Amino acid sequence: MSDMNQELKQAICEVLHEVFETMFFPILAPSPCLSPAEDEGAVEELFMADEIYVKSAIAFQGPRTGRFHLYLPYGLAHSITINFLGYSEKENLYMDQILDTAKETANMTIGCLLSRIDPSGKCRLQIPQATALDALAGEEEAADSPGHRLRLNTELGTILVIFRD
Amino acid sequence: MSNNKITGTETDRSKVILVVDDCDLMRPLIGEILAHFGHKTIFAANGLVGLEMGSRYRPDAVLMDVDMPVMNGVDAAIRLQENPATEDIPLLFCTATPQATISERTQLLANCRRILNKPFDFDQLKNAMGRRLELPTPTV
Numbered sequence: 001m002s003d004m005n006q007e008l009k010q011a012i013c014e015v016l017h018e019v020f021e022t023m024f025f026p027i028l029a030p031s032p033c034l035s036p037a038e039d040e041g042a043v044e045e046l047f048m049a050d051e052i053y054v055k056s057a058i059a060f061q062g063p064r065t066g067r068f069h070l071y072l073p074y075g076l077a078h079s080i081t082i083n084f085l086g087y088s089e090k091e092n093l094y095m096d097q098i099l100d101t102a103k104e105t106a107n108m109t110i111g112c113l114l115s116r117i118d119p120s121g122k123c124r125l126q127i128p129q130a131t132a133l134d135a136l137a138g139e140e141e142a143a144d145s146p147g148h149r150l151r152l153n154t155e156l157g158t159i160l161v162i163f164r165d
Numbered sequence: 166m167s168n169n170k171i172t173g174t175e176t177d178r179s180k181v182i183l184v185v186d187d188c189d190l191m192r193p194l195i196g197e198i199l200a201h202f203g204h205k206t207i208f209a210a211n212g213l214v215g216l217e218m219g220s221r222y223r224p225d226a227v228l229m230d231v232d233m234p235v236m237n238g239v240d241a242a243i244r245l246q247e248n249p250a251t252e253d254i255p256l257l258f259c260t261a262t263p264q265a266t267i268s269e270r271t272q273l274l275a276n277c278r279r280i281l282n283k284p285f286d287f288d289q290l291k292n293a294m295g296r297r298l299e300l301p302t303p304t305v
Contacts, residue, residue, distance in 0.1 A: 022284035062266070084190055086197070100190045107188075107232075108283045111261030115282070122266040125232050127187070 008117065009150055012161055015112040016152060019105060024080040046151060046160055047136045053160075054098060055139070056106035056130040060114060062123030066165030068110040070102065071136065073157030077102055095132060103128035113163075136160065180204045180225035185215030185241065186259070187233040195228060195259070198290055212241030219251050226294075231260035231267055239270050246276050257281055257293055 052074040059067045072080075081093055081101040107128045114123045133139065152159040182204050184195050189210075196206040207222060209215035212229075213236040219227060227245070229238040238258060245251040256276045258267065261283040271277045281293050 019284050022286050081190075084194065086194075097190065100188060104188050104190060104283075108261045111263055111283065115263040115265070119263075120265050121263065122269070123263055124266060125262050127232060127234055 011116050012150055015109055019108045024083045050135050053133045053136055054102045055133055056102040056128055058106045058110050058128040059126040060123045063121040064165045069162040070106040071160035072102055076156035079156055099130040102130040182206050183219055183224040183227045185209045186230040187211055212236030212238050216241045216244050219245050227254055227256045228259050231262045242274055246274055
């Protein structure tokens with residue numbers, strides 16, 4: 001898999017931060033915690049970790065056609081859903097609510113990203129999909145196909161982004 | 166024309182807004198913000214249901230997502246504008262879809278006042294409601 005070029009990597013970082021700050025502000029405030037991991041082996045390590053992830057994916061078509069995958073560690077997905085809904089930590093969440101939040105996060109992120117990297121481009125977004133994964137190990141094959149991937153560190157775990165176009 | 170129009174009855178400032186969004190989380194979130202402005206909200210989860218509710222209840226304004234199953238927001242907005250009973254209802258698109266993708270189609274819609282890109286915050290929605298839809302908003 002090719003290394004994500006620095007400009008695209010930076011754009012994804014900034015867009016994710018914008019989405020998180022706008023929609024889920026209490027989680028990452030006051031400092032921007034998202035930062036690209038510099039170590040090459042960091043992404044591979046993620047696939048070996050035994051951690052529950054919430055995967056959301058959305059396809060886009062237009063001058064740039066491809067697919068965007070966002071992998072959120074369960075704890076982070078849970079927390080942003082609580083913030084999104086204005087719930088307290090004690091209230092129970094349904095998995096569907098967490099999946100909906102993950103879908104909306106991927107939707108907003110790819111929409112912002114496409115607008116930023118190609119402001120005049122007319123890209124159509126498909127309906128996002130989301131699912132919970134016991135671990136990322138099963139995703140390794142998909143992640144190895146051509147595309148770009150990026151690991152982002154947050155206070156509540158590591159986000160994996162795969163951008164394929 | 167039927168007399169089904171529902172109105173904000175508490176004060177003259179209270180309006181009824183139809184929120185059309187397929188995200189089960191976004192609808193109540195937007196509804197809460199609009200309630201803070203003193204408005205009532207009715208909801209639809211896709212463009213077709215939004216079209217039916219718009220025709221039936223003739224809200225004071227519509228907040229419309231774009232990419233939705235069954236019928237997308239632009240097609241629903243076009244149909245609302247084609248209906249004499251709903252053609253004057255101001256409409257605000259709230260979407261993650263890149264603006265360039267939909268601006269060509271929406272510029273033909275006389276009732277489309279603005280495209281508000283997601284993510285948006287409280288103030289952005291407040292400004293869009295006040296300035297573009299000319300709906301009353303609180304000063305705080």
